[in-house]
Amino acid sequence: MKVILVTPNFHQQRGNTITVQRIADKLSELKIRTEVVSITEENNIKTLPHGDIIHGFNAYRFYKFKEELATEINQYVVTITGTDLNHDLFDQNKRSDVVQSVIKAEFVHVFSDEAKQLLIREVPSVSKKVVIIPQDTDEFVVDTSSPFKKEEKTSLFVLPAGIRQVKNIPFAINGLKRLHEEFPFIRLLLVGPILEDKEWQKVKTLIDENQQWVQYIGEVPHQKMGTIYHQADVLLNTSYTEGQSTAIMEGMASELPVLVSNNNGNRSLVSNGLTGFVYENIFDFYDYAKQLILNPNKRRELGKAAKQYITKHHTNSNEAMSLLEIYNHIYNESK
Incomplete structure (x- = not known):
């Protein structure tokens, strides 16, 4: 199985970037191939690489990107990441795209029950396909090559x-x-x-x-x-x-x-x-x-x-394994 992960501005050190890279690494440990596609402001991508599963991050940005592709995406998973839920969903110029993004998704992935309840309140029809999967965390190794050194006694x-x-x-x-x-x-x-x-x-x-x-x-x-x-x-x-x-x-x-x-x-x-x-x-x-x-x-x-x-x-919250269960469901249903 190959999973295409589509996320805004993967080249920048944002929360979505860290989340997507972690998920890609964890899926790799499960022997799942991944490829990341970055959505940028000057996006010129018209076709996606071949993959068995398309997983978009940020409902609004992914939907706008999807609609501009030369080939239609019929099945996808979308992750609600924050700005899309808390801002775009309540922006009259963006709301309809967010709503369509989650309605057309096979599954909608959120990080918490609070996010799920907010989304269902605003888009009740998606209640049965919203899945809560908490984020995992990365482990850090402290080294001596820090880009910053704290002042003493501060x-x-x-x-x-x-x-x-x-x-x-x-x-x-x-x-x-x-x-x-x-x-x-x-x-x-x-x-x-x-x-x-x-x-x-x-x-x-x-x-x-x-x-x-x-x-x-x-x-x-x-x-x-x-x-x-x-x-x-x-x-x-x-x-x-x-x-x-x-x-x-x-x-x-x-x-x-x-x-x-x-x-x-x-x-x-x-x-x-x-x-x-x-x-x-x-x-x-x-x-x-x-x-x-x-x-x-x-x-x-x-x-x-x-x-x-x-x-x-x-920590070790089975984030990747839970996503893989969703992917397998979609993959098996499409056969």
Whole structure:
């Protein structure tokens, strides 16, 4: 069996890229051949490579890509990844494409029950073909060739995210600025590619204004992220919406306390006060961040609980095997 994995911007270090590469690697271990096709803004692809199964990631982007192909795709699996569910489905210019994408799919793969319930509420007719398969996590090896070195006697907050509006990066800088005035030893490290130039100009202005304690190191190869997590004291996610953040999962697996915004994707991973902190507003953010700065025991407690949660629910979670069961069903039904 050969599976064609179709995903937006595979050349960039995004959450979808990490997810698709992990799935391809895991399927390879199961002796399944895979090939990745990258959907780009200037997409010129009109035909797909031959494959037994087509698996698209991001319902909106995949459907637009599919409709422009010279050959029709009659059977496919689609994975809801976050932006498609939380934004595109509620955008009047994109909603119909998202709806058609999931209606025409053989199966719709989501990462959590929260995502499933939201999708079914909006598109009830797909309820019987929505499948929840939690994401697995990658294991990192800490090496000495880190693209970043933490200053001694500092408390490091790390925000791994592509720079785009939905990630709400200015909130992290502005939110920690007040704390930096009180605790000048805190630092903020931003890691990720520039995905929206307009948003980058906003973020860059804030970085320049706070360069004594905010640093941006750009895109880091995924295999190097373990060294970043190893040096961090707290992992941040300030996104307006999320699917199921691989960065949060990796931080939790690295025994980091996480401080994340209150959205469906983040709540599917983090239980407030138990496996991390989930903030509602700037006041919560300030209070939780201050606790994490002042209380090393709390950091250790949350980090340990976070790792235990990820180990139980997202390590060797049979992600690839569950997908293979779906593929086999489609493959056998088509004979």
